[in-house]
Amino acid sequence: MKKILGVAAVALMLGLVGWQVSVRLSEPEAVNSAGSGARAVPVVLKPVRTMDMQHMAEFTGTLEASARFTVAPKISGRLENLHVNIGDEVENGQLLAELDSHEYAQQVNQAEAALEVARATVIEAQSAMDVAERDLARSQDLRQKSAVSQSELDQALAEFESSRARLQVAQAQVRQQEAALEAARVRLAYTRIYARWDGDDQHRLVGQRFVDEGDMVDANAPIVSIVAVDELLAVINVIERDYPYLQPGQPATIIADAYSERTFNGTVARLAPILQEASRQARVEMLVPNEDRLLAPGMFVRARLRFAERKNAIAVPVAALARRDNTQGVFMADGNATTARFVPFAPGIIQDGWVQVLGNATDELENGQVVTLGKHLLEDGGAISLPKSDLSGAAS
Template structure:
């Protein structure tokens, strides 16, 4: 039964193929043929002048113009945190306070030691003055032959001892002053500020890493500060487009997070090398962001215009076909309802339109059904089929002379 069914299917397919061949070769000369030499139904559009661009649409990510982490220079317990995520901060603003009791005590101790050192200098100065007077008196006695040489030497040695002690006392004052300044610096480090160079404007707290009460090590991050008054879009271009990128080139940026909005940007940095693995180069664009709408980490689409041509001849890209390995379009001869294949030299292509460099075209081109056409083929346009069919139907319904009441058409 299965073999019989398969045989019937093969015979049916073979019969359909024979019917197609017969229908294509034996249809009346003046009538339409299914895929034969009869008119082919097509759609056309006018050739027009328009603007066309060489555009690349790339994707990338947003980075803050600058970003840094604020961390203490000394270890300690975080006593108070004055800012949180999203807060605006200005340059040198106090944002955190460490427990400072220990450092305050160190400052007080350093101050006391400095005062003691100053008192030692006063005492050393007094001792030095006494030694100087004693030395002067013994020298006078020595000149009068009252004091001996050995006595003079002893007094001079005492003077040098007091002079050295005075210098040591003065040095200790300087040392204690430095220790006091160091203690004050350590105490100042308990007050943590956000500071940056060229500190105009405000910045924003991007992240918070710790909470109040946490024990911090030196250089352990507390918060991150970002500048989003303008942001940077990072994209990667392939080797083919790398040579077209220029510093200062303008681009349009959009993001799904802000539908309906676009942002102007310009190329500010182009990497001098391509990554060997991907053959792509990093390109950075600066985007003014006065409202702070764009946030770091956002996915963006970047449209860069390399070339813009005004008033050029364009046709739909789908209208271009190949005949004998030559690009061309079918131009409509509306008087004879035929088409003419015209080889073309193409230029830029943007979306569904392509530029025609040569020749200078006018009229209309076929945009649907062109793959069934050859040069000189008859066509029919939408809306004309019913008009063409009416006379044929009338002819079929009117019996020819001498045939009686028999109907026309194939029996």
């Protein structure tokens, strides 16, 4: 019984399909507005535009400080005072921190005392040489009178030379102790740590703090970082296809997620001369003025750059693009909107749903109308029909 019901159901479905086909075949064929007997494809047309177009590209990137450096002591010691904290504004040359200076001050005192001893030694050596010099002169006079022997004269000469050498050694020790004192004073000065940088900007901010008061810090260990934020860098990476469109001085529009309703001006400052082999991308840096300090390093941004601009460009809707025989183009209606001809062209700038027409097709498509709906059913020279509203508009 089930088998009979299944056969009956299949027969019923086939009958319905056959009836629909016969109804479709019995319907009169649609005709185009010219009244010819060829089947017309219903379409929607849009006019070709002449408009100014811009080739805009958008990239994602990150804000970086235009200048950044870490402040570190040149000597080790205990951090006694830290005068700044995160976010503080500092001036060029401002005192930031101080290390415990007692040990280094003692070294200065020792060096000063050693220098005094060396200078006293010079005075003593100078006196000894003066005595030896007088003894030598007296021995020379007596020798001329044969009052002393030659050996006594030689002994006086040797004593003079020895005293002169001791004076030279003492003088060298003075210079050595002077250098040691200067080195000790420099080390003492190193216990006071300043913020110093090159550049015209006189104020920057403390970006990070790495230590606390009382910590033992090593030489060259960072204490704080100083960043310049009055002008930031928007850093993006571009692929090789976009790289030729960029050049220093090119304007950019910067958008930060924190201020989605506001844009900031930027300028391309530097382009990396090489692309990274792994990513085939190049680093691009854009300067972004930030006098009001709304932006901050580390923020995610989008950068819009204008690659090209065309005045009075011939443009067609993106929706009109079609492809036939691996060739891109559009179907353009004839003057009476009864047939549509396939017009191939090279696409250019795409902007707001419109695409620029390049090549010889510009003259052909100018002031024309192109198919935006129904193009997938068309072939070159095929008949078309328009909705009644479009026909009345065309007639008027």
